[in-house]
Amino acid sequence: MKVPAPHPTLEAVAAHAGVSRATVSRVVNGTPGVRPELREKVKRSVAELGYVPNSAARSLVTRRTGAVAVVIAEPETRVFADPFFARQLRGISRELSANDLQLLLLLVEDEADYQRVGRYLAGGHVDGTLMFSLHANDPLRGIAAASGLPTVFGGRPWWPEWERDASLVYVDTDNRDGARQAVGHLLDTGRRRIAVITGPLDQTSAVDRLAGYCDALGVTEPEPALHAHGDFTVDGGAAAMARLLAHSPAPDAVFAGNDLMATGALRALRAHGLSVPADVAVVGYDDLEPAAWADPPLTTVRQDIARMGEIMASLLLRSLNAPESPPASVIIPTELVVRASA
């Protein structure tokens, strides 16, 4: 009743040949010291079962568990509702799979989760970690340090004196420049009362996009009547837009910190009988599916999120293979995509 795995493992070959795992390993790796008749037996089993040794795996000398923990500091409800996370995981998983490393996804939300994840990471069950969507002073930083595991962060983390931490490795997109391009485009197309809907301001992505908005307008902080807080969700964007419309004069444009909030803003504008872009131009951020599917399709800032995931994973692989020379952080450029909404 045992169902054979489609790709047999080293263990299956060992069982089939009636030898130890170590013997199979020596034969497939060409290590000397195996008796000829055993060598023949193993080779026959390898052929019969169609066993393919993984050379990428063999080259990774520092692997111990063969697994990498991806820790996201968000609840399931957000991780599964925002295509951003699926995209980033796709990139990570592509790179880890290519190196035969197992991806383990862990989500942390409340304080008990942090403790538990800390214990698991410190328990020797993974070779390294990738952490993203951290919040200001996120305990994940201490947890990563305490675990002693090589860690790469997704998005610039935010804790006191992070700039001086030589061991910090992160991958980010150029959020500030992306926001500058978005608001610059609104200015170029004649908009004068440009509002901003920000994401959670305990995350650098949201803070940096707000900074880019201010850069483009030549101000140090947004005018209160032109600023509303969102939470990176559709509903949060709709509520923020409704609050902005309560002020007079109303804005003639809005820059939302991600596509989901921009979609919510479109919904609120429609509910107020306003037309996009005639009355109010809307720009989003991310260029994920909701941007192209929106009505009207969203002008937005494209960041290559899958690539960000791939680079995170490849930097971690470099740390695993050469722990003495940690890689430098990487900032990926962003690009404005103009569609009908602005």
Add this chain to the structure above:
Amino acid sequence: MKVPAPHPTLEAVAAHAGVSRATVSRVVNGTPGVRPELREKVKRSVAELGYVPNSAARSLVTRRTGAVAVVIAEPETRVFADPFFARQLRGISRELSANDLQLLLLLVEDEADYQRVGRYLAGGHVDGTLMFSLHANDPLRGIAAASGLPTVFGGRPWWPEWERDASLVYVDTDNRDGARQAVGHLLDTGRRRIAVITGPLDQTSAVDRLAGYCDALGVTEPEPALHAHGDFTVDGGAAAMARLLAHSPAPDAVFAGNDLMATGALRALRAHGLSVPADVAVVGYDDLEPAAWADPPLTTVRQDIARMGEIMASLLLRSLNAPESPPASVIIPTELVVRASA
């Protein structure tokens, strides 16, 4: 620069008191044999740091790693696009968290993934596994057996002679009865040419829903002109509906194997200028968000997916705590929810 965790760990207490983890553990568990001055030191640190020992965790005597692997036999693209998985994970995570167990999510898609997951599970890094969305003869079955870990399956698995496997524990909803109710409702409301869009027929959920459709119509298999295959996605549902409409006479109703495919069917019907439910009634399955948001809102079959996840986790906990008496499988009833589409 170390950021303290909001809930201190046993390790933090040990470091603060300058004693070993074992000493802290003995003091908080009331085990004798710790010198009074050390005991006092630990108690002071416990109070100062606000350490709360987790009694639920202590009661779980068989735990070794404190982690449970949740393995889904689907690619990220599906897991993140179908709210079914988020809902099920929410239920699982609620139950595991309440017992201070760490959830590790692993997705398997290609054969290399299966091998790698097999190695990880056999490596002693988790205490048990929950596996769902298996396909016919899924290698996960052999992987679970080879790992020696207590395992609970989500959805009735499907391999030769599964009925005779006394060790098999699974949680499912009553797919066949749910489909019977859905098609019965279409018959009761006067529909006579009722088509079916099935999910992947290598999964028991899809097969059982098709069987329920046949039960309600009193046939052993669907009429070819009234049957189209989908893949549990919106696009798959739209393509299947378009194929059904190519036959003459056209169906006057369609039962789709999940809400996503039903949403796709609505889209295809609209594209063909047909009105729902006047020309064609549509019934979905799952009762997830897309059902209530659809236009018109979908009549569908509600299955309590979060509850299914909770029960899976609680059966696994029982297996961990009492390995000598494995729990019985559980089938959760389903319920028709009537909205505007049928």
